[in-house]
Amino acid sequence: MSLSDIQSGIAQAAQQAGRDSGSVTLLAVSKVQPNDRVQSVLEQGHRVFGENYVQETADKWPAWRASFPDVRVHMIGPLQSNKARQAMGLFDAIHSVDRPKLAKTIARLAQELGQCPDLFIQVNTGAEPQKAGILPQDTDQFIAECRSMDLPVQGLMCIPPVEEESSLHFALLAKIAARNGLTGLSMGMSDDYQKAIAFGATHVRVGSAIFGARDYNR
Numbered sequence: 607m608s609l610s611d612i613q614s615g616i617a618q619a620a621q622q623a624g625r626d627s628g629s630v631t632l633l634a635v636s637k638v639q640p641n642d643r644v645q646s647v648l649e650q651g652h653r654v655f656g657e658n659y660v661q662e663t664a665d666k667w668p669a670w671r672a673s674f675p676d677v678r679v680h681m682i683g684p685l686q687s688n689k690a691r692q693a694m695g696l697f698d699a700i701h702s703v704d705r706p707k708l709a710k711t712i713a714r715l716a717q718e719l720g721q722c723p724d725l726f727i728q729v730n731t732g733a734e735p736q737k738a739g740i741l742p743q744d745t746d747q748f749i750a751e752c753r754s755m756d757l758p759v760q761g762l763m764c765i766p767p768v769e770e771e772s773s774l775h776f777a778l779l780a781k782i783a784a785r786n787g788l789t790g791l792s793m794g795m796s797d798d799y800q801k802a803i804a805f806g807a808t809h810v811r812v813g814s815a816i817f818g819a820r821d822y823n824r
């Protein structure tokens with residue numbers, strides 16, 4: 607698999623769903639990947655990336671941003687409140703707004719800094735105890751809270767349970783977004799991004815299918 611395979615896969619899934627492929631943003635998830643693989647994807651012209659860790663992003667993206675000024679980096683991993691300030695300087699979007707405390711911290715910093723990345727609320731669609739995210743039944747209320755703090759909420763994000771059919775989770779996320787007037791849907795990874803597009807994904811997060819397997823022990 608490669609960048610161009612995934613781009614064709616997105617175009618094909620969008621066409622089958624009667625959607626414009628321009629309505630789907632591909633986040634190339636570059637966490638833990640060797641620099642030469644990321645560099646190659648940048649040289650192929652891709653500009654939107656997903657990262658999970660604040661420190662890793664601080665270490666590697668400033669130099670690439672200098673060479674490729676139109677690069678966009680989205681935070682897709684869990685964010686500790688004490689790293690929110692740093693994250694707001696590093697990321698163009700945060701997909702992991704997953705609890706009231708973090709939302710309040712971001713709101714306070716946004717007031718102070720006069721700017722805020724685009725935000726996605728992470729929903730724990732499978733209500734998994736070990737997984738981050740707002741429970742589905744609490745999401746309407748949480749969206750309202752975020753809006754009352756003037757946070758720029760663009761949409762919702764989910765990571766379906768590994769053992770379950772992801773379509774059910776994509777459909778649930780789309781339903782919650784629609785009834786709250788949100789248009790952004792961050793869902794779908796290497797194994798199921800085409801399915802996610804069928805359910806309305808606007809942001810697919812694809813890592814290993816573009817860059818190869820991640821080696822966490824390197």
Ligand SMILES: *Cc1c(COP(=O)(O)O)cnc(C)c1O
Nearest residue numbers: 635682795796811812813814815
């Ligand atoms: C790592 C990660 C991805 C990419 O996963 P792949 O299976 O490599 O495509 C997508 N979303 C999140 C939240 C991730 O942490």
